Structure formats: C-alpha cells, structure tokens
Amino acid sequence: MKSLFLSTALLLAAPAAFACGTFTVGDLTIEHAWSKATIGADRPAVFYVEITNGGSTDDALIGITTPAATMPMLHETVVTDGIASMPHAMSIPVPVGETVALSPGAYHGMLMGLATALKEGDRFPVTLTFENAGDVTVDADVLSLRAEGPDCSDAGQ
Amino acid sequence: MRLRNLQIILWTAAIVATVAFFALRWSSAGMQDVADAAFSPSFSLADSEGTQRTSEEFRGKFLLVFFGFTNCPDVCPTTLSEVAQVMDDLGPDAAKVQPIFVSIDPVRDRRLGLREYTEAFHPAILGLAGTDADTEAAAESFKIYFAREADAAVADGYTMSHSPGLFLIGPDGVWLRQFAYGTPAAEILSDLRSRF
Ligand SMILES: [Cu+2]
Numbered sequence: 302m303k304s305l306f307l308s309t310a311l312l313l314a315a316p317a318a319f320a321c322g323t324f325t326v327g328d329l330t331i332e333h334a335w336s337k338a339t340i341g342a343d344r345p346a347v348f349y350v351e352i353t354n355g356g357s358t359d360d361a362l363i364g365i366t367t368p369a370a371t372m373p374m375l376h377e378t379v380v381t382d383g384i385a386s387m388p389h390a391m392s393i394p395v396p397v398g399e400t401v402a403l404s405p406g407a408y409h410g411m412l413m414g415l416a417t418a419l420k421e422g423d424r425f426p427v428t429l430t431f432e433n434a435g436d437v438t439v440d441a442d443v444l445s446l447r448a449e450g451p452d453c454s455d456a457g458q
Numbered sequence: 459m460r461l462r463n464l465q466i467i468l469w470t471a472a473i474v475a476t477v478a479f480f481a482l483r484w485s486s487a488g489m490q491d492v493a494d495a496a497f498s499p500s501f502s503l504a505d506s507e508g509t510q511r512t513s514e515e516f517r518g519k520f521l522l523v524f525f526g527f528t529n530c531p532d533v534c535p536t537t538l539s540e541v542a543q544v545m546d547d548l549g550p551d552a553a554k555v556q557p558i559f560v561s562i563d564p565v566r567d568r569r570l571g572l573r574e575y576t577e578a579f580h581p582a583i584l585g586l587a588g589t590d591a592d593t594e595a596a597a598e599s600f601k602i603y604f605a606r607e608a609d610a611a612v613a614d615g616y617t618m619s620h621s622p623g624l625f626l627i628g629p630d631g632v633w634l635r636q637f638a639y640g641t642p643a644a645e646i647l648s649d650l651r652s653r654f
Contacts, residue, residue: 337535340528340578343570345613347531374611378532380639384603385533386619389611405536406640412531413613446578447539 319422319442320451326429326437328356329395333402334427334441335451342418346370348410348427348441349450353400362393362401364430367441371414373427378406387411392432405449419443498631499523501596503560503588506573511586513631519556520634520650521627525602527563527618528575533639535579537624542580543643544650551654552582554629560596561587562604563618600625628653 320335334350346369354360365373375390393408395401403409410427419425423443430436444451500513513521522541526534541557548555559576561567564587567575576585588596597604604620622639624646634653637646 337531339531340575341571344529344575345531347535372611372613376532380622383621383623384619385622385639386607387532387617405532409532411612446535447542449539 320444321453322440324437324439326431327360327434328358329354329360329431329434329437331429331437331439333451333453334439335448336412336419336425336441336443337448338421338443338446339415339419340446342415344415346412346415346419347405348373348412349403349405350410350427350429350439350441351400351402351404352395352429354395354397357397358433359397360395360434361432362395362429363391363432365410365427366430367412367425367427369416369419369425369427370412371416372412374411374413375403375408376411377408380406395431421445497633499596499600499625499627499633500631501560501586501588501592501599503586503592503596506568506571506576506585506587510588511584513627516556516558517631518629520554520629520653521625522555522557522646523560523600523625523627524558524623525560525562525597525600525604525620526622527561527620528567528570528572529563529613530618533622537622537639538576538579538583540641540643540646541583541624544646545580545582547643547647548650551651554654555650557583559583559585560593561585562593562597562620563606564588564590564593566614626650 320333324331330353332351336346336348339346365375367373375393376387377390378385378387390408393401421443424440426438427441428436428438502510502512505511524537545552545557567587572585572587576583602621604618606616607619609617624637626634628634
C-alpha cells in the first residue's frame with residue numbers, strides 16, 4: 302500500500318517527458334512531435350513527428366498548420382549526386398502497417414513566418430491533415446538547437 | 459559585314475557558355491574523384507565583422523569547412539550540431555581544429571546575423587560571408603556546388619541547394635577528406651584524433 306502510494310506520487314512528480322506524448326486520429330498514431338529552438342524569429346523553424354498507420358487503408362499527410370507560423374509547409378530533404386535540396390512534399394505517404402518519420406535529413410515540416418522565436422522548453426500545437434483520417438492537433442515540444450530527437454526511453458510509453 | 463561580326467560574337471558566346479556549363483557539371487560530378495588527388499582549396503571571405511579572412515592564416519590547424527546558409531532548418535543545423543559536438547569532445551585538442559561555416563547565401567545571412575547563428579551552435583565556429591564573387595571562388599576552389607533556386611512559396615522567394623558535405627583540410631592546407639552528410643560526430647572525432 303505504501304509502495305503503491307509512493308510510486309503514484311513519483312509518477313505525479315515526474316515531469317512529463319518532452320515530446321513523448323501520443324495522439325491518435327482514426328487508425329493513425331502520432332508520436333514524438335518536436336521542433337528545435339530557433340535563432341531569432343526570422344529564420345524558419347522545423348517540425349518533426351512520427352506517424353504509424355495501424356489501420357487497413359493507406360493514408361497520407363497532406364498538410365500542416367500551426368499558430369506558431371504563418372507559412373508552414375511540408376518539405377523533403379533530398380541528397381542527389383552530392384547535392385542537397387529540399388523540394389516541397391505535396392503528400393507524405395503513410396502506408397498501412399508502417400511508421401513514417403519526419404526526421405532530420407528527410408521529410409520535415411518547415412515553419413516559415415514565425416510569430417516569435419522558439420525557445421527550448423516551449424510547446425506549440427500543430428494540426429496535421431491526412432487525406433483519409435482528417436485533422437488531428439498535436440503538441441510539438443521545442444528541444445535544443447543541437448537536439449537529434451526526443452529521448453523517450455524512460456517515458457514508459 | 460557588321461551583322462557577320464555580331465553573329466561570330468554570339469556564336470562564340472554560346473560555345474563558351476556551353477563549355478562552361480559542362481565544365482561546371484563535370485567538376486561537381488567529379489567530386490568523389492578529386493577527393494583522392496592532392497589539392498589545397500583556398501578562400502578569402504569576410505567574417506561577421508567584415509574582416510577578410512583567408513585560408514592561409516589557418517595554416518597549422520585542421521579546418522572543418524562546411525558550406526551552407528542560415529535559413530536552412532534541416533541539413534545545416536544537423537551538420538553544425540555535429541561539428542559543435544566534435545569541438546566539445548575534442549577537449550584540449552580543440553585548439554588544433556578550426557571549424558568554418560561558409561555562407562553560400564551571404565547577403566541574406568549577413569542581414570539575418572551570421573555570428574549569432576554560428577555562436578548558437580558553438581563559439582569556436584567561424585562564420586564567413588563574402589561577396590558573391592569571393593563565395594563563388596571559394597566554392598570553385600573546394601570543388602563544391604551551390605545554386606539558388608527560385609521558389610515562390612518560401613520566404614524571400616528562393617531557396618539554396620548545395621553540397622552538404624563537411625570538408626577536412628590539413629594543417630598544411632591540403633585537402634584530406636570529405637565527411638558525407640549525416641556522418642556521426644563520434645566518427646569525425648575519431649578520424650581527427652587519428653591525425654594528431
Ligand atoms: Cu525545408
């Protein structure tokens with residue numbers, strides 16, 4: 302009884318692990334929504350997230366919106382013949398049974414027209430629009446400029 | 459007769475442009491090959507204070523050179539974060555290495571603030587943003603490619619494409635190798651340590 306009380310107290314006291322929340326819409330599970338601190342508000346911020354399709358129909362991420370930026374877009378960093386560029390991604394496929402990651406060096410949300418600089422520890426909502434599943438709003442957590450991704454290993458997910 | 463002269467001039471210009479185009483294509487496509495041949499890339503570019511800095515003044519140090527632009531939220535921070543990690547992990551050996559960020563978008567980067575950008579990653583990183591001519595000369599010397607691409611949907615109406623590699627230059631100024639985009643900091647660190 303005492304140990305149960307203690308563990309409950311610890312659970313309540315532990316700060317929610319950053320960028321480790323889980324969101325769902327239809328058969329899609331959205332996790333690890335994060336961003337990096339920006340240097341000022343004049344340069345674009347970035348948005349990364351992981352989407353798992355647990356359903357029986359292929360889906361696709363077709364857009365993002367956020368109050369944090371006036372011009373959010375989906376991009377894909379591609380390195381072809383040693384040249385990196387980042388064309389628009391009109392649609393990011395989320396096939397049945399797969400997890401698709403927007404991650405450094407690959408697909409990413411590009412948040413242009415920031416309302417204010419993003420600081421480590423900030424949290425802002427991002428609405429993802431899927432072709433089939435529709436809209437879902439997730440919380441994106443701002444990690445440090447040098448972060449490679451959220452550390453959710455001890456988050457008990 | 460005047461018309462004929464004009465035709466000759468135009469044809470010559472067209473041929474020169476075609477040759478230059480293929481020469482440029484060839485030089486960027488041949489990047490892997492040149493990594494093997496000994497050469498000493500050079501630059502002369504203004505730093506954030508407007509002081510002209512040259513490759514010669516860094517003789518005696520290893521140089522980690524990265525070409526990028528500060529309006530680049532995905533590729534550039536990844537590489538600069540790795541460089542920052544390498545500098546932290548080098549400890550006292552950090553004095554033997556000078557990391558340099560060369561802007562390929564110098565006008566905008568000077569406006570946005572070059573120094574605050576490089577310092578946000580690591581105070582050791584030197585940011586350089588020269589004139590367009592100096593920048594092209596440096597890129598040519600390093601045999602790297604960059605281009606401005608019109609993109610009406612993004613801020614300022616353009617974005618940059620570029621060679622995202624990290625280049626290692628020896629204390630004698632000779633090109634040593636390229637670290638491909640995404641090379642982990644630990645790998646760069648151990649490569650550097652093996653050369654001290
Ligand atoms: Cu982008």
